[in-house]
Amino acid sequence: MISTIDFKKPDSLGFYGGFGGAFVPELLRQNLTSLEEAFREAKQDDAFHSSFQRLLKDYVGRPSPLYFSNYLSETYGAKIYLKREDLNHTGSHKINNALGQILLAQRMQKRQIIAETGAGQHGVATATACALLNMECIVFMGEKDMERQAPNVQRMRMLGAKVIAATSGSKTLKDATNEAIRYWINHPDAYYLIGSVVGPHPYPEMVAYFQSVISHEIQTQLLAAEGTETPSKVIACVGGGSNAAGAFHHFYDSSAQLIAVEAAGMGVDTGQSAATSALGVNGVLHGSMTLLMQDDDGQVVEPYSISAGLDYPGIGPEHAHAILSQRTKAINITDTEAVAAAFELTRNEGIIPALESAHAIAALKKTKFQPDEIVVVNLSGRGDKDMSTYIKHHESIS
Amino acid sequence: MNPFRKNHKQLSIFVTAGYPELNSLPDQIGYLEQRGVDFIEVGVPFSDPMADGPTIQKSSEIALKNGMTVSLLFDQIALVNAKVPLIIMSYFNPILHFGIERFLKRCQEARVSHVIVPDISLEVYEKLYRSDFEQYGVTLCFLITPRTSSSRVEKMSQLSSNGFLYLVSSNMTTGNTGKSLRVSDEELSRIRSAAGDTPLMIGFGIKTKADVAEVHRKADGAIIGSAYIKALAEGKSEDFISSVLAPEPQNP
Ligand SMILES: Cc1ncc(COP(=O)(O)O)c(C=O)c1O
Numbered sequence: 001m002i003s004t005i006d007f008k009k010p011d012s013l014g015f016y017g018g019f020g021g022a023f024v025p026e027l028l029r030q031n032l033t034s035l036e037e038a039f040r041e042a043k044q045d046d047a048f049h050s051s052f053q054r055l056l057k058d059y060v061g062r063p064s065p066l067y068f069s070n071y072l073s074e075t076y077g078a079k080i081y082l083k084r085e086d087l088n089h090t091g092s093h094k095i096n097n098a099l100g101q102i103l104l105a106q107r108m109q110k111r112q113i114i115a116e117t118g119a120g121q122h123g124v125a126t127a128t129a130c131a132l133l134n135m136e137c138i139v140f141m142g143e144k145d146m147e148r149q150a151p152n153v154q155r156m157r158m159l160g161a162k163v164i165a166a167t168s169g170s171k172t173l174k175d176a177t178n179e180a181i182r183y184w185i186n187h188p189d190a191y192y193l194i195g196s197v198v199g200p201h202p203y204p205e206m207v208a209y210f211q212s213v214i215s216h217e218i219q220t221q222l223l224a225a226e227g228t229e230t231p232s233k234v235i236a237c238v239g240g241g242s243n244a245a246g247a248f249h250h251f252y253d254s255s256a257q258l259i260a261v262e263a264a265g266m267g268v269d270t271g272q273s274a275a276t277s278a279l280g281v282n283g284v285l286h287g288s289m290t291l292l293m294q295d296d297d298g299q300v301v302e303p304y305s306i307s308a309g310l311d312y313p314g315i316g317p318e319h320a321h322a323i324l325s326q327r328t329k330a331i332n333i334t335d336t337e338a339v340a341a342a343f344e345l346t347r348n349e350g351i352i353p354a355l356e357s358a359h360a361i362a363a364l365k366k367t368k369f370q371p372d373e374i375v376v377v378n379l380s381g382r383g384d385k386d387m388s389t390y391i392k393h394h395e396s397i398s
Numbered sequence: 399m400n401p402f403r404k405n406h407k408q409l410s411i412f413v414t415a416g417y418p419e420l421n422s423l424p425d426q427i428g429y430l431e432q433r434g435v436d437f438i439e440v441g442v443p444f445s446d447p448m449a450d451g452p453t454i455q456k457s458s459e460i461a462l463k464n465g466m467t468v469s470l471l472f473d474q475i476a477l478v479n480a481k482v483p484l485i486i487m488s489y490f491n492p493i494l495h496f497g498i499e500r501f502l503k504r505c506q507e508a509r510v511s512h513v514i515v516p517d518i519s520l521e522v523y524e525k526l527y528r529s530d531f532e533q534y535g536v537t538l539c540f541l542i543t544p545r546t547s548s549s550r551v552e553k554m555s556q557l558s559s560n561g562f563l564y565l566v567s568s569n570m571t572t573g574n575t576g577k578s579l580r581v582s583d584e585e586l587s588r589i590r591s592a593a594g595d596t597p598l599m600i601g602f603g604i605k606t607k608a609d610v611a612e613v614h615r616k617a618d619g620a621i622i623g624s625a626y627i628k629a630l631a632e633g634k635s636e637d638f639i640s641s642v643l644a645p646e647p648q649n650p
Contacts, residue, residue, distance in 0.1 A: 022519055024517055024519060026540065026543050026546055026566070178446055181448045182451070182571045185569060186569065283491050284490045285446060294491070294495060297467045298468070298492035298495025299444065300445045300491070
């Protein structure tokens with residue numbers, strides 16, 4: 001048995017089992033050491049916590065509702081709740097982490113914030129946090145993602161951020177992350193605000209920590225609604241895995257089954273996929289050891305998903321470890337299944353989910369349930385940013 | 399015995415294996431050796447080179463399109479029988495995927511005794527890979543920066559004592575423009591004394607004869623990467639080598 005503690009807290013070098021660590025050039029060593037020290041101090045500081053909690057409550061609008069869905073419950077034969085991260089300010093879970101880290105950046109007296117973004121939700125959350133605290137903001141975004149998530153590019157710009165197109169490789173999240181890391185090497189005084197549980201230690205631990213508010217609230221809300229803190233299943237989509245890390249965090253040492261939903265793209269075996277745990281093997285990307293999609297020569301494969309937020313060839317080391325040690329179950333959902341689930345939820349519950357979150361909803365169809373089991377699906381974000389994709393699909397079927 | 403020496407004013411050139419043509423490497427090594435370059439760094443192209451600027455990114459991309467692989471690199475090295483030391487520089491993932499022991503064994507067979515892996519940190523090396531490297535007699539030459547603490551430099555210099563320490567002259571990705579040697583004399587003397595007997599080479603952003611001369615006044619050797627790759631791309635590599643190898647003009 002692997003100690004459950006392993007999933008929540010890495011060892012002193014940042015390893016979750018065999019995954020994680022800090023595989024970075026010496027150029028970033030000092031930055032990561034200072035960051036880790038600042039994070040440890042902040043965690044011990046009541047004033048830091050109260051600033052963070054105040055922002056989560058009054059600015060983000062937390063706690064986000066835990067909504068019992070009659071439609072999903074009847075359709076799939078279980079008690080199905082949606083954790084409504086889509087109702088957060090800026091429209092997704094990404095704001096939780098952005099605010100936690102911006103407060104840390106402020107403590108470290110940083111003036112310039114850099115971030116990578118895929119769907120643009122983390123970029124918008126970071127630009128928002130920077131507007132709030134009056135910091136300079138630069139967001140790196142793949143050129144392809146700037147097209148498919150255009151409304152978020154406009155939001156970032158209105159918020160005062162500079163958006164820089166990443167034009168290398170697949171022109172998506174992976175490449176935006178490379179550009180952000182290179183910028184950080186060249187500008188070590190900047191604060192790099194990573195948007196998921198990826199990257200070198202201490203990022204995966206830190207981002208999971210700031211997102212863990214999700215599972216903490218689920219416990220309280222379920223206790224009130226059902227008389228138990230613990231659902232039988234928690235389902236969340238995984239790009240890098242920050243919303244899943246947040247939704248799973250306090251349930252690792254419970255009986256809850258944890259289900260991570262990856263993007264199969266056109267299908268796992270089509271060569272057009274982002275189902276990392278199905279297709280990846282041990283590798284190092286963006287500073288951590290993880291499961292990584294790569295070819296026979298150890299070159300990183302360009303992933304594909306309709307969803308810009310899930311279009312990433314790696315996965316957070318916490319999830320790599322939890323999936324391989326069978327604490328978390330990974331499944332995958334195709335583009336078509338995700339879009340169908342988005343329409344189903346929209347027509348029957350009046351909730352337009354983000355394409356990423358639609359993958360988690362689609363997982364319901366692929367999971368067997370006992371009639372009274374309690375299931376929580378993390379609805380990580382809303383679909384405003386995806387309207388052009390949804391409209392295209394809608395026109396093609398009507 | 400360490401082939402790199404202190405106070406010997408060495409010059410090294412970095413080439414991306416598989417660039418500009420898939421089979422360019424053997425001729426390039428032969429040429430650079432004949433021109434009197436002291437050692438040659440052979441770069442394994444990687445899809446996501448995080449410490450590299452646009453020039454080396456581009457050469458890596460082309461090398462990968464050409465079909466360069468780790469295995470082919472060893473085959474090509476075997477063809478040349480180089481007399482100067484060859485150092486393999488690779489991001490960690492291609493090595494990890496090839497198999498660490500298999501990689502080190504191929505290094506040993508190819509008489510490559512030194513490798514640079516920019517994304518293996520001191521801590522990770524000591525904990526996970528040191529024993530493998532030592533078993534095959536391959537030295538990992540660590541990167542250091544002006545911000546690396548003296549105690550870390552000391553540890554790294556012991557681990558790299560059969561090779562050298564690679565001082566990145568300031569916080570930047572390769573090929574960055576601007577002043578090449580941004581490390582102050584004070585920082586440099588702190589680093590030199592922490593490095594002890596381990597030779598200190600300076601690289602990243604070295605572009606001209608003047609840069610090389612300045613490095614030679616301050617450290618044991620200079621490493622040129624992007625500037626050479628750029629000259630190759632422009633078809634001016636021979637002129638470039640002539641210019642950096644030219645004797646230093648005497649001050650009047
Ligand atoms: C709504 C939403 N959900 C999920 C994700 C995927 O990120 P993660 O796996 O870190 O939660 C994104 C990323 O952009 C997102 O915008």
